[in-house]
Amino acid sequence: MPDKAATRLTQRDIARLAKVSQTTVSLVLNNRSDATARIPAETRDRVLKVIRETGYQADPLARRMLKQRNQILGVFTYESVFPSSSGDFYHPFLAGIEDCAERLGWDLLLFTSAPVTSGRRQIFHENNRLRIADGCLLLGRHIPADELARLIAEEYPFVSVGRRDDAGGPVPYVGADYAAATSTTVEKAFALGHRRVAFVGPGTGAESSADRLRGFRRAAGNRAPHVPTADRPPAEVLDTLLDARITAAFVEERADAVALADAAAERGVDIPVDLSVVALGDATRPAATGIDFSGFHVPRQEMGRQATELLEAVLSGRAAAGTQRLLPCELAEGTTLIAPKGS
Amino acid sequence: MPDKAATRLTQRDIARLAKVSQTTVSLVLNNRSDATARIPAETRDRVLKVIRETGYQADPLARRMLKQRNQILGVFTYESVFPSSSGDFYHPFLAGIEDCAERLGWDLLLFTSAPVTSGRRQIFHENNRLRIADGCLLLGRHIPADELARLIAEEYPFVSVGRRDDAGGPVPYVGADYAAATSTTVEKAFALGHRRVAFVGPGTGAESSADRLRGFRRAAGNRAPHVPTADRPPAEVLDTLLDARITAAFVEERADAVALADAAAERGVDIPVDLSVVALGDATRPAATGIDFSGFHVPRQEMGRQATELLEAVLSGRAAAGTQRLLPCELAEGTTLIAPKGS
DNA sequence: TGTCGTTGCTAATTCGCATTATCACTGGCT
DNA sequence: AGCCAGTGATAATGCGAATTAGCAACGACA
Numbered sequence: 001m002p003d004k005a006a007t008r009l010t011q012r013d014i015a016r017l018a019k020v021s022q023t024t025v026s027l028v029l030n031n032r033s034d035a036t037a038r039i040p041a042e043t044r045d046r047v048l049k050v051i052r053e054t055g056y057q058a059d060p061l062a063r064r065m066l067k068q069r070n071q072i073l074g075v076f077t078y079e080s081v082f083p084s085s086s087g088d089f090y091h092p093f094l095a096g097i098e099d100c101a102e103r104l105g106w107d108l109l110l111f112t113s114a115p116v117t118s119g120r121r122q123i124f125h126e127n128n129r130l131r132i133a134d135g136c137l138l139l140g141r142h143i144p145a146d147e148l149a150r151l152i153a154e155e156y157p158f159v160s161v162g163r164r165d166d167a168g169g170p171v172p173y174v175g176a177d178y179a180a181a182t183s184t185t186v187e188k189a190f191a192l193g194h195r196r197v198a199f200v201g202p203g204t205g206a207e208s209s210a211d212r213l214r215g216f217r218r219a220a221g222n223r224a225p226h227v228p229t230a231d232r233p234p235a236e237v238l239d240t241l242l243d244a245r246i247t248a249a250f251v252e253e254r255a256d257a258v259a260l261a262d263a264a265a266e267r268g269v270d271i272p273v274d275l276s277v278v279a280l281g282d283a284t285r286p287a288a289t290g291i292d293f294s295g296f297h298v299p300r301q302e303m304g305r306q307a308t309e310l311l312e313a314v315l316s317g318r319a320a321a322g323t324q325r326l327l328p329c330e331l332a333e334g335t336t337l338i339a340p341k342g343s
Numbered sequence: 344m345p346d347k348a349a350t351r352l353t354q355r356d357i358a359r360l361a362k363v364s365q366t367t368v369s370l371v372l373n374n375r376s377d378a379t380a381r382i383p384a385e386t387r388d389r390v391l392k393v394i395r396e397t398g399y400q401a402d403p404l405a406r407r408m409l410k411q412r413n414q415i416l417g418v419f420t421y422e423s424v425f426p427s428s429s430g431d432f433y434h435p436f437l438a439g440i441e442d443c444a445e446r447l448g449w450d451l452l453l454f455t456s457a458p459v460t461s462g463r464r465q466i467f468h469e470n471n472r473l474r475i476a477d478g479c480l481l482l483g484r485h486i487p488a489d490e491l492a493r494l495i496a497e498e499y500p501f502v503s504v505g506r507r508d509d510a511g512g513p514v515p516y517v518g519a520d521y522a523a524a525t526s527t528t529v530e531k532a533f534a535l536g537h538r539r540v541a542f543v544g545p546g547t548g549a550e551s552s553a554d555r556l557r558g559f560r561r562a563a564g565n566r567a568p569h570v571p572t573a574d575r576p577p578a579e580v581l582d583t584l585l586d587a588r589i590t591a592a593f594v595e596e597r598a599d600a601v602a603l604a605d606a607a608a609e610r611g612v613d614i615p616v617d618l619s620v621v622a623l624g625d626a627t628r629p630a631a632t633g634i635d636f637s638g639f640h641v642p643r644q645e646m647g648r649q650a651t652e653l654l655e656a657v658l659s660g661r662a663a664a665g666t667q668r669l670l671p672c673e674l675a676e677g678t679t680l681i682a683p684k685g686s
Numbered sequence: 687t688g689t690c691g692t693t694g695c696t697a698a699t700t701c702g703c704a705t706t707a708t709c710a711c712t713g714g715c716t
Numbered sequence: 717a718g719c720c721a722g723t724g725a726t727a728a729t730g731c732g733a734a735t736t737a738g739c740a741a742c743g744a745c746a
Contacts, residue, residue, distance in 0.1 A: 027695095070404055
């Protein structure tokens with residue numbers, strides 16, 4: 001039975017009980033047998049006996065104090081970490097991060113104390129606690145350039161999950177190669193006979209949006225149409241596509257693809273016979289559907305894992321602070337991309 | 344790469360930059376204006392300016408060493424926090440915790456560094472870092488009594504999410520009243536005319552299991568049958584129920600209810616016409632279904648929220664350490680409980 | 687007899703921060 | 717001049733463990 005630890009047992013207590021010095025206790029505990037520390041078996045056993053009898057455990061905090069790292073990995077998300085509204089978008093990233101942190105023996109600190117102003121968090125505010133952690137991972141669709149610039153300027157060790165444009169220096173990240181994956185799906189559509197294709201979605205704002213549009217343009221040509229979705233009802237978007245005699249729509253956001261499919265079903269438009277629909281990634285908003293969309297998936301778990309690894313490498317000096325890494329997306333065959341009618 | 348020795352900023356650094364002593368920095372930070380420490384506004388501002396510019400944050404470990412508050416809330420889960428296999432069971436709890444932590448201005452520390460041995464984590468291991476946090480929330484279906492006993496013995500401030508049996512003292516918790524909710528659904532079934540009812544599931548092991556079985560027995564009588572599921576194929580369970588001419592099955596685990604329904608569909612057994620199925624809570628394992636089960640839901644988000652609140656109250660001395668709280672479950676009408684045939 | 691090497695241990699220091707005790711200086715008063 | 721009170725800061729200390737430097741005792745050897 002461990003005693004009612006009113007005051008925590010320290011090495012000094014053990015030392016007193018075993019009639020040795022605190023140093024000796026520490027040496028015995030760490031099993032040091034260098035030339036500088038020779039403890040005869042007799043003394044060792046005496047110390048170990050007291051430790052066993054008292055149930056002494058070294059204070060991990062004091063222990064970490066001397067090493068200069070807290071083994072705390074910060075995780076900053078621009079929205080709530082556990083949202084009910086974003087379709088568990090963060091979940092796979094976090095699963096990867098947790099998995100890696102566990103292997104490295106790190107704890108995860110979620111910066112929930114950061115105040116949410118107008119629906120979004122901010123890294124820098126009057127009482128930013130970033131530096132509690134040894135380093136930090138950044139999650140979020142869009143991260144303001146000025147915050148990134150400040151992180152770089154302050155030389156705070158961080159890695160972004162998701163590609164970010166440089167901001168006063170290269171931003172370290174582990175991202176997904178949306179451009180390449182989008183290009184590939186477009187090429188696939190062309191191989192099937194599609195000629196009239198369109199990009200559906202913002203295509204701007206976040207890097208991930210811009211990357212997809214860029215990949216689309218690279219494969220489909222610079223004049224291929226871009227249909228924005230902002231605040232437009234899916235039916236209207238569908239009309240635009242049909243009016244332009246588009247045969248394959250490349251939809252940036254899976255939730256928009258679902259909405260488009262729903263609108264099509266309502267209108268009696270057959271997907272994919274009348275219109276192929278390609279989903280360029282995973283849902284960042286909740287979207288229920290039974291449709292197995294063609295397109296690609298974002299390697300979210302792997303991104304989380306590799307970002308964590310990269311941060312660890314940066315912290316231990318094994319990697320440059322500005323390292324950037326793009327992972328390939330996982331292509332999904334799906335059922336919504338077929339050859340266009342009459343080909 | 345010239346890696347700029349990413350060493351942590353200390354009060355000494357701030358002191359040097361502001362041309363004061365480390366003591367002064369500490370005094371400014373802790374806003375001490377005792378008679379013993381009078382810092383004129385001018386000096387204060389100079390120090391604060393440097394702190395703001397550098398984003399300095401006190402080392403949480405060093406802070407804790409001197410028995411201060413960290414505004415860090417520990418979260419210990421007995422399985423992975425972000426599992427792919429447990430059907431996001433933790434997610435709503437964490438959403439509630441995050442929500443509350445955000446309001447309190449606390450950060451969340453997930454103890455992912457705890458080593459996983461044979462699929463489960465352990466609180467107490469050679470390098471336990473519990474004390475980094477001010478207090479801790481405990482999540483998990485089953486928590487070993489010895490670990491709870493030790494937490495209590497060491498007087499570590501914690502609150503369990505989910506009811507736990509006393510372990511060397513009352514275990515502080517915010518749980519769900521499974522017993523009452525189960526009783527209510529059983530009574531509802533009896534009111535509909537059911538007489539042959541059975542409890543399906545372990546009914547033992549975790550407190551939550553035992554509570555449900557207890558609630559079931561309280562309403563259905565002590566001799567009402569209990570059909571275990573451990574390692575038995577759903578079809579076999581279904582057979583057992585049908586052989587015993589059961590008209591309503593109260594299934595502890597929603598995933599088991601789904602499996603049972605699938606087995607029934609395959610067999611041509613109509614649910615709920617031939618057999619009513621009541622789900623006693625939410626899925627702890629992933630289970631895809633379109634069925635809207637009758638039964639109840641666990642107020643997971645509210646549990647997380649209230650557990651956080653309770654821990655905060657304990658830490659600030661406004662609540663007794665052993666406080667226990669049970670929340671009512673949310674009854675779900677659903678479509679799988681109807682009057683039995685021929686009544 | 688002095689020097690060296692070995693053995694067995696400990697005093698002192700360090701980490702980052704909070705706290706306590708102390709110090710230097712100024713101005714007013716006797 | 718001498719004393720005290722008030723002001724503005726700092727040196728010193730401690731938390732618990734790890735690490736470094738070093739000391740005392742004892743033989744062996746020249």
